Amino acid sequence: MYANILGLMALCLLWPVLALSGPRIEHWQTDKGSRVYYVHNPELPLVDIQVVFDAGSARDGDRYGLATLTASLLDSGAGEWDADTIAGRLETVGAVLSTGASRDTSWLDLRSLTETAKLKTALTTAAEILAHPRFDRSDFLREKKRLLLALKQRGESPGQIAGRMFFYALYGEHPYAHPVEGEPETVEKLTPGDLAGFHSKYYVAANAVVVIVGALEREQAAEVAERLTVGLPRGESPPPLPPVELPGKARTLRKPFPSAQTHLYTGVPVLRRGDPDYFALYVGNHVLGGGGFTSRIVKQVREERGLSYSAYSYFRPMKGKGPFVAGLQTRNDQAWPALEVLRQTIREFIRQGPSDEELEAAKKNITGGFVLRYDSNAKLADYVAMIGFYGLPLDYLDTFAKRVNAVTRRQIIDAFRRRLDPARFQTVLVGGGAVADGKKE
Amino acid sequence: MNVSAMNILFIRLKWLLLLCSFLPTVACSAARVHEYELKNGMKVVVKEDHRAPVVVSQVWYKVGSSYEHEGITGISHMLEHMMFQGTRKHGPGEFSRIIAEQGGRENAFTGADYTAYFETLEKSRLPIAFELEADRMRNLVLDEKEYTKEKQVVLEERRMRTDDQPHAKTREHFMAVAFTNGPYRNPVIGWPDDVANLTLEDLKSWYERWYAPNNATLVVVGDVDPGRVLRLAKRWFGPLKPSEIPPPKPRTEVDQLGERQLKVEVPAKLPFLMMGYKVPVLASLPEDRQWEAYALTVLAGILDGGESARLSTRLVRGSQVAAAVGAGYDLYDRLPNLFLFTGTPSQGHDLEALEQALHKEIERVRQEPVSADELERVKTQVTADAIYERDSMFYQAMQIGLLETVGLGWEYLDRYVERIRQVTAEQVRQVAEKYLRPERLTIARLHPLPIKEGQRVIPAGASVGGDHVR
Numbered sequence: 001m002y003a004n005i006l007g008l009m010a011l012c013l014l015w016p017v018l019a020l021s022g023p024r025i026e027h028w029q030t031d032k033g034s035r036v037y038y039v040h041n042p043e044l045p046l047v048d049i050q051v052v053f054d055a056g057s058a059r060d061g062d063r064y065g066l067a068t069l070t071a072s073l074l075d076s077g078a079g080e081w082d083a084d085t086i087a088g089r090l091e092t093v094g095a096v097l098s099t100g101a102s103r104d105t106s107w108l109d110l111r112s113l114t115e116t117a118k119l120k121t122a123l124t125t126a127a128e129i130l131a132h133p134r135f136d137r138s139d140f141l142r143e144k145k146r147l148l149l150a151l152k153q154r155g156e157s158p159g160q161i162a163g164r165m166f167f168y169a170l171y172g173e174h175p176y177a178h179p180v181e182g183e184p185e186t187v188e189k190l191t192p193g194d195l196a197g198f199h200s201k202y203y204v205a206a207n208a209v210v211v212i213v214g215a216l217e218r219e220q221a222a223e224v225a226e227r228l229t230v231g232l233p234r235g236e237s238p239p240p241l242p243p244v245e246l247p248g249k250a251r252t253l254r255k256p257f258p259s260a261q262t263h264l265y266t267g268v269p270v271l272r273r274g275d276p277d278y279f280a281l282y283v284g285n286h287v288l289g290g291g292g293f294t295s296r297i298v299k300q301v302r303e304e305r306g307l308s309y310s311a312y313s314y315f316r317p318m319k320g321k322g323p324f325v326a327g328l329q330t331r332n333d334q335a336w337p338a339l340e341v342l343r344q345t346i347r348e349f350i351r352q353g354p355s356d357e358e359l360e361a362a363k364k365n366i367t368g369g370f371v372l373r374y375d376s377n378a379k380l381a382d383y384v385a386m387i388g389f390y391g392l393p394l395d396y397l398d399t400f401a402k403r404v405n406a407v408t409r410r411q412i413i414d415a416f417r418r419r420l421d422p423a424r425f426q427t428v429l430v431g432g433g434a435v436a437d438g439k440k441e
Numbered sequence: 442m443n444v445s446a447m448n449i450l451f452i453r454l455k456w457l458l459l460l461c462s463f464l465p466t467v468a469c470s471a472a473r474v475h476e477y478e479l480k481n482g483m484k485v486v487v488k489e490d491h492r493a494p495v496v497v498s499q500v501w502y503k504v505g506s507s508y509e510h511e512g513i514t515g516i517s518h519m520l521e522h523m524m525f526q527g528t529r530k531h532g533p534g535e536f537s538r539i540i541a542e543q544g545g546r547e548n549a550f551t552g553a554d555y556t557a558y559f560e561t562l563e564k565s566r567l568p569i570a571f572e573l574e575a576d577r578m579r580n581l582v583l584d585e586k587e588y589t590k591e592k593q594v595v596l597e598e599r600r601m602r603t604d605d606q607p608h609a610k611t612r613e614h615f616m617a618v619a620f621t622n623g624p625y626r627n628p629v630i631g632w633p634d635d636v637a638n639l640t641l642e643d644l645k646s647w648y649e650r651w652y653a654p655n656n657a658t659l660v661v662v663g664d665v666d667p668g669r670v671l672r673l674a675k676r677w678f679g680p681l682k683p684s685e686i687p688p689p690k691p692r693t694e695v696d697q698l699g700e701r702q703l704k705v706e707v708p709a710k711l712p713f714l715m716m717g718y719k720v721p722v723l724a725s726l727p728e729d730r731q732w733e734a735y736a737l738t739v740l741a742g743i744l745d746g747g748e749s750a751r752l753s754t755r756l757v758r759g760s761q762v763a764a765a766v767g768a769g770y771d772l773y774d775r776l777p778n779l780f781l782f783t784g785t786p787s788q789g790h791d792l793e794a795l796e797q798a799l800h801k802e803i804e805r806v807r808q809e810p811v812s813a814d815e816l817e818r819v820k821t822q823v824t825a826d827a828i829y830e831r832d833s834m835f836y837q838a839m840q841i842g843l844l845e846t847v848g849l850g851w852e853y854l855d856r857y858v859e860r861i862r863q864v865t866a867e868q869v870r871q872v873a874e875k876y877l878r879p880e881r882l883t884i885a886r887l888h889p890l891p892i893k894e895g896q897r898v899i900p901a902g903a904s905v906g907g908d909h910v911r
Contacts, residue, residue, distance in 0.1 A: 043492045044831055075748070083758055087749035092818045094825025113825055142761055145788050149711060149764045155892065156607055156710045257894045258708055260600040292546075293525070293537035303534060306593030309601055329601050361542055368544020372561055375493035376832045 022398040023374065025384055026218065032205035032234045036225040037388035039213045041377050045114045047214030048381035051130060051228060052389045055106040055202030057182075058175040058241050058320075063194055065147065065182015067101040070195045072143050074099045074108065077134035086125060095122035097129075103176050104319045105389060106202065111378075114215045123227050131231025133199060135192040144187060151184050158259045159329065162430035165253055166265040169426035170323055174244050176269075204235025209388045213381040244269045244321040252427040254434035262335035262431030264328060266342065267313075268424050269321040273390035277415040279403045281315055281324075284412035286362040287354040288346065289313025289326055294361065300345045301328055307338045313346070319390070324420060335433030343422075350420055353413035367401040474841070474851060475667040477674070481683045482655025485674045486841050486851055487667040490834050496663030497834045498570040499559040500578070501842040504651040506631070507553040507624040507775060508689045515631015516647050518551040519595055519639055523648075524558065525549075526587040528580040533587050536573055543569055551629055554775040555846045561835065564664045571677040574659075578652055579681050588641050596637065599630050607709035611887045615715050618703045619883035623694030625778060653684035658845040662838040694719070694777065701883040709889035711764075712792050716799060717779030719881040720770065720872075724847050725777045734772040735860045736868040737780060737876070742819035743811050743869065744768040744802065749818065751802055762790045762798045775847040779883075780876065792886050806873040810866035823861045 026038045060066040075097060076083045090097050095112040108130060112122040154160045164179050171177035178186075208229060212221045246269060271281060282290075289297035289312050301311035313326035326346060330338045354362065374380040374397065387396050477485040505517050527533040540547040545562040547570075560570035603609045613628050620626035630636070659678065661670050697719060723734040744751050745768040756763040766784035786795040830836050841851040 044828060046828055046832065084749065084754055087747060087753070088818075091747045091749045092814075092821060094821045096829075111829060113828065142758065145761075146757075146764050149785070149788060152710045154710075155894075156708075158605060255894065258892060260604040261597065291541060293534065294541045299534075302594055303590075306590035307597070309594055309598035330597060331600065361538070365541045365544055368542075368563060368566075369546065369561075370544070371493060371563060372495055372544070372546065375495045375834065378832055 022395075023380055023384075025387065025394045025397075026221075027388075027394055028222070030205065030210070030225050030229055032229060032232065034205045034208040034210050034225065034229045034232075035388060036210045036212065036221070037384050038211075038218065038221045038225075039380060039384055040216070040218065040221075041213055041380065042215045044377060045215050046377065047112055047114050047119070047212060047216055047224075048377055049110040049112070049126070049214075049224065049228070050209075050211040050381060050385045051108045051126075052209040052211070052385055053106045053202055053204075053207050054104070054237055054319075054389075055198070055207065056102050056104040057178065057180040058103050059198070059202060059238065060175065060178065060182070060186075062186070063182075063190060064178040064186035065151075066190060066194055066198050067106050068181045069143060069147055069187065069190055070198045071099040071101045071106045071108075072147065073135055073139060073195055074129045074133045076139040076143060077136050078128045079132040079134075081125075081128065083139065086129065089121055089125045093118035093121045095125075097122075097126060099129075101180055103180055107385075119224075123224060127228050127231055130203060130228065135195045135199070137192055140192045140195065144190065147181065147187055148184060151181060151187065154179075154181075158257045158261065158430040159263045161255060161257065162263040162265055162428050165255065165430065166267070166325075166426065166428045167323075169251060169253055169428060170247065170267065170269050171244065172247065174320070175241060176244065176318070176320060176322075200233075201235075202238065203232060205229050205232040206235050207237045208232065209385070211381055211385045211388055213377055213384055241320050246321075246421075247424050247426055250423050250425050250427070252429070254429040256434050257430050257432065259431045260331070261329045262332050262429055262433030264330075264335065264339055264342075264427065264429045265325055266327070266339070266346075266425055266427040267323050267325040268420060268426065270324045270419050271315045271317040271322050272320060273317045273322075273386075274392060275317065277419060278317065279407050280411040280415035281419065283359070283362055283366065283404055283407045284349070284354060284416055285313055285315055285324075286366060287358045288349045291362060291365060294365070296345050296349060296358075297326065297328075297342065300341050301338060305338075305341065307334055307341065311342070317390075329431075330433070332431055332433030335429055335431065339427070339429070346420075347422055350413075350416045350422065353409050353416065356409060359407075359409050359412070363405055363407070366404050370397075370401050474855075475671075476851070477671050479654065479675060479679055481679065481681055482653075483674075483678050483681070484658040484845060485671060485678075486658065486660050486845060487665065487670045488660075488662045488837055488841065489665065489667065490662055490831075490837065491664045494564045494664050495561065495834065496564045496567050496661060496665055497559065497561050497838045498567060498574070499557055499660045499838045499842050500574045501555055501557045501658045501660065501846045502651055503554075503656050503846050504556050504647075505552050505554045506627055506629040508651070509624065509627060509631075511627075512635060513631075513639060513643055513647075514627040515595070515629070515636040516639055516643060517556050518630055519592070519636065520644050520647055521549050521551045521556050521558075522591050522595055523583060523588060523644060524577055524581060526584065526591060527582050528576050529582055530576055530580065531573070533584070536577065539569065539573060545570070553625055553629055555843065557839075557842055557846075559835070559838070567661070567665065567670070568673055568677070571673055575677040575681060578654065578657065578678070581648055581652070583641050583645050583648065585641055588644070592636070592639070595630070596633070599633060599636065602630065603628070604633075607707050607887060607889070608713055610707055611705045611713055611715060611885055614703060614705055615717065615883065615885035618701055618885070619717050619719070619779060621695050621697075622692060623776060624692055625776060649684075651686065653686060654678055654681045655683040656686050658842055660838045660842045660845070662834045662841070697880055697883075700879045703883075703885050705885055705887045706890050707887065708892040709887060710892065711785055712889060713887035714782070714784045714786070714792050714795055714799075715883075715885040716782040716796070717883050718877050719777060720780045720876045721777050722774045723772045723853070724775055724849055732860070732864065732868060733872050733875075736864050736872040737770045738772050739816070739819050739861060739864045740806060740869050740873055741768050741770040741780070742822065743806065743815050746819050746822055751815075755802065756784075756795075756798050757787075760798060761787055762794050763787055766795070766799075773843055773847055773849065773853075792888075796884070803873070803877050806870065807877060808870070808874075810870045813866070816864075816866050816869070820862050820864075824858055827858050 308328040311328040316322040473489040475487045549558040764787040
């Protein structure tokens with residue numbers, strides 16, 4: 001007891017130091033080869049755990065929706081337990097579990113109290129879900145029907161329709177092209193066997209990143225990681241995805257839709273996680289359309305002209321080249337003029353880059369507020385998962401501000417010119433304003 | 442007392458304080474909330490959270506769409522937008538620029554019962570937020586040119602959030618039918634024609650009427666010293682003059698005379714159901730009946746507190762009549778509101794089948810007390826959530842601001858878990874029986890119309906080269 005209290009005290013006193021120098025991420029591998037990333041954050045009696053597999057929708061093959069449906073079936077039955085039992089076990093200890101997929105990953109998130117008995121129940125349940133999902137036919141049919149309805153509902157939303165078209169336009173034959181949640185025709189054909197096959201191939205220890213952030217000691221964290229992955233076969237990580245080929249020429253696609261607004265996206269594949277141009281592009285985009293109300297796109301589109309409620313640009317770095325996306329939504333009769341403002345703003349930025357004042361302001365915003373990005377256990381866990389999954393250096397958060405400050409105006413102009421070629425931009429418009437280009441049909 | 446004894450005492454106290462931050466007890470969090478009132482009537486509430494060198498500052502005004510009358514709906518939200526368009530001292534957009542330069546995030550949100558503005562900053566920069574917020578509380582410049590443009594932005598916001606969203610549109614019409622004279626009948630963003638016809642004069646008088654220190658609560662959560670926060674608040678907000686603010690008229694909703702139904706026909710892909718029962722909220726209940734609001738909260742948890750709750754277990758997985766279904770109740774609204782059910786029937790089932798299934802579940806909670814296991818599960822979840830919520834400084838500030846603004850007071854936060862734990866199975870049954878009755882019910886059914894969309898993607902020819910927040 002005495003030792004415990006001393007331990008707690010020591011941690012407490014240590015915290016201010018940790019906060020100044022960024023959280024200390026510890027990293028090791030489990031016996032079966034899962035990569036573990038751990039941060040000791042003792043302030044609240046809770047822990048955020050993420051298990052991330054290189055098993056995103058990019059691994060669907062031609063069975064679009066496979067990763068998504070597999071993830072959504074995990075907690076519908078595992079080992080001896082059916083869905084009711086699993087939900088009951090988790091919720092009677094106050095744990096919150098979710099599963100899902102992105103283009104790069106399939107993941108399981110677990111938030112639990114650190115109270116020993118409660119945490120144990122939550123972990124045992126999560127481990128069983130990961131290792132022995134049943135993919136029972138009745139559960140499968142129900143979840144498939146629900147997914148098919150969700151896909152149908154996608155057709156209500158001009159924004160979602162545009163987003164789907166945009167990724168097809170950006171990625172062509174690449175596995176990033178199709179929507180993460182699949183297409184009705186492909187989901188319709190999926191079988192429980194497909195899911196089991198996907199699971200046994202990709203939900204393996206060597207393909208797993210385990211993130212543990214919270215009020216657990218190092219030894220407890222090691223135990224958690226082992227316990228979570230103990231049922232997984234060692235397996236191996238999958239080969240890299242094929243490289244992303246850039247679109248050969250610029251295209252503008254449109255789809256008329258009976259909505260009050262037209263949604264539009266424009267962009268091109270650009271950025272991988274860990275790319276040497278990352279900081280130049282990231283800081284540059286902060287000025288262009290990533291910095292909210294102070295960014296050029298918001299100023300030009302919204303503050304000067306009142307054309308849109310939301311207007312933005314961002315890079316979404318992924319394993320393969322993730323997209324640069326700029327977008328807005330506007331009243332149908334303003335769609336083409338708004339697109340022109342957006343394009344003009346981007347073109348001008350690629351040509352001239354930021355002003356010295358803009359660059360300075362962007363750096364101040366990014367570095368001055370950097371600590372805000374991981375000021376909660378949940379946010380910190382997300383960063384650690386990103387660092388772990390994409391293999392970024394463990395001191396990524398510590399060095400972030402320094403690398404932002406090192407970016408020059410020249411580097412930004414150079415990176416934008418090399419990496420963002422408007423002659424390859426893909427543009428999509430969906431809505432009532434997608435009927436004609438305002439000049440001639 | 443000798444010196445060494447004093448030292449020991451000091452050390453022990455320090456230990457206790459340190460330990461305090463590890464224990465998930467309500468008492469701990471209570472000990473760290475500080476409440477002040479400035480001479481001009483402005484309330485200041487500070488909650489220490491020393492986990493990171495960050496501070497959240499929020500200014501909450503007691504005004505929102507439930508304070509508005511017909512013809513000017515949406516004015517609170519419109520004014521929220523205009524609050525970023527400059528003061529005598531700082532031009533349009535300056536507010537955002539200054540906060541951004543300080544590494545901060547800022548924005549605002551409007552609800553039925555509040556309008557709130559926030560900044561999140563590295564802790565040493567708190568005075569900057571105070572200076573700017575104090576400035577725009579009394580010195581806003583409402584300029585015609587900025588307003589003309591901002592009105593277009595708000596109309597775009599409305600199109601995005603409501604007009605092109607079948608569920609949001611259904612909800613808007615549903616509320617307008619459920620409430621006859623009570624102000625929750627109007628949407629926060631306002632009816633389109635009201636928004637389009639708001640004038641600068643309307644906004645000026647709305648600003649003058651509600652934006653004053655005695656109608657505001659300053660909430661600060663973060664790595665701060667409460668005494669210092671108070672000194673800063675006095676310095677920046679202290680000099681502001683209070684106003685005479687007539688309280689909003691009660692506008693008590695008339696008794697409903699029977700079940701209300703509406704059909705919404707809009708282009709959509711899936712049908713959608715909303716069922717709302719008129720229920721009291723904490724602020725509308727006398728002390729000795731406040732347990733009802735906690736019992737209704739537990740009831741929502743029994744029905745929809747996760748995958749093991751009744752609606753998911755029985756309607757999504759059991760009978761599979763629903764593809765999605767939910768139940769919700771918000772005990773912290775200012776005026777009596779609705780206990781709400783929403784749902785989408787699964788393939789092969791229709792709205793009627795879903796409605797019947799919901800009625801069956803409602804009958805059950807009205808007649809049978811919930812099981813001890815279910816009750817315990819909800820209580821465990823509520824206790825756990827209270828700990829999880831402390832992970833977000835922003836959320837903690839939101840809860841304090843909301844409770845102050847609806848007139849309950851932040852102390853309700855600390856009572857919450859305890860009051861929930863006191864709820865009995867019989868009390869849950871009682872509130873269900875008392876409130877989930879046909880004469881309190883409004884039902885909306887969304888019947889999808891076909892969407893006439895272009896069947897093909899059309900290349901547009903060669904390219905030319907190329908919660909309501911603000």
